[in-house]
Amino acid sequence: MPRAMNVVPNRGSRMLLALLPFLLIALIYVVGSAQRRADNPDDKLLPPVSEMVATSKRLATEPDRRSGDYVLWSDTAASLQRLALGLGIAAVIGLVLGLAIGLLPIAGAGFGTLVAVLSMIPPMAVLPVLFIVFGLGELSKVVLIIIGVTPTLVRDLSLEVQNMPREQLIKAQTLGGSTWQVAIRVVLPQIMPRLIQGLRLMIGPAFLFLISAEAIASDVGLGYRIFLVRRYLSMDVILPYVVWITLLAYVLDYALVWFGQRAFPWAYAQGGR
């Protein structure tokens, strides 16, 4: 009998094992839902799957009676746009500042402590400030994501630059590289995989900030919808929305991995730095 730590499942059983907990959760839900329905036909807490499917279908394929929008899609588009803008701008700022702080001792001395302090501000605490300064429109939601995500990216990337072997920076200088050239040809490409990793980890917090901002002040968006229908206890809307958000986040994460492996094959090769 081999030790448990040496038992490696093959491909088929691996997929089965991955699927099993999901099936189990679904089973528990279905049983629980049926149970509650049997006790009280008007139960709203655990709507049956059929009802959620019907509601989702209505939200996705029928225009809203008041606005004429396909609610699920307009919510998704609005939220994804905010998320993409927020994460994209945060990534650019993170790259520029992280690179500068990591590579240039002067920038490190000037901004390093500032970023360390700023990253300790709870973003939700400044949300009212954002609403006051940037209004209730798109900008304040995007800015909240930027404020929440950027400091972590900056610190992570500047540490990554500082952890690069000194030998490489010296070698680049002996090849005649100026500071700018070293930055864009040696340092920048090497921190890109780290940026992808950082963004992957930041998808969760970004959604958190997005949904919080949408819940408080918005007229469209995934978070807005959830908090709107909460008043009517519409679990048949909330639960599919939660599943949908989770799925979006998972696909986004997977897309980042896929992109990273295509764009930076050297970083994923065996024994890369």
Next chain:
Amino acid sequence: MSTLSFRNVWVEYGNQVVLERINLEITSGTFLSIVGPSGAGKSTFLRLILGQEKPSQGAVLLDGEPFPAEPGPDRGIVFQRYSVFPHLTVLGNVLLGYELAASPFTSRLFGTARNEAVEKSRALIEAVGLGPHSDKYPSALSGGMQQRLAIAQALAKQPRVLLLDEPFGALDPGTRAQMHALIKPLWREHKMTIVMVTHDIKEAFGLATRLIALDRPRKDPQAPERFGARITYDLDLTRDSAVPVLGFIRASVQAAQ
């Protein structure tokens, strides 16, 4: 003829004296080996030439001129590790030297300029025996191949001085012998000055035309940091007289070449 001169060089960190009273003239085309126990300042010596470190007293001059106190293209280097860029292919690694020189802003070449640079890079890659591997990333290369690449990369800039910081220290004996057979002809062909720090005495004698040993001749048991290392041996290996170290037989090395 470029000469590297050390004029009464001292290197001190606070109270600790690392190197003291180093006076040395290295004429162009010398293959200089530096040996010595750990902590004797071999790497500090190399960093002085590289410009990574400034002497506390005295001056290091290239052709009688002090050079800028930062690494530059006239002094190439090969480290023991991390000398090559993991995000570039073998060709890209060598090409980078040409790209940095020709294009200050984008650092990229296009069209005929690029083709010429690729041509020159391929010739260098062939010269170090990496021809079939030019599209691989360094992570797919063995340690010896990575060092070959680092050498090709340094040669692209045609440096006046090539610094080798224990370049073959992490390689197995067979690969090391191959590297020795590679570096000597390259040195002759490119007519550069090579300064090599090594722990391998046999390598130091076998390759170099001149050898210096760094050590601390004076020791104060109460304050071990008080006295720095000096040049304790300075051997000219081009003369035909016997070199009285460890029974090493030069004749066999020459026969092997």
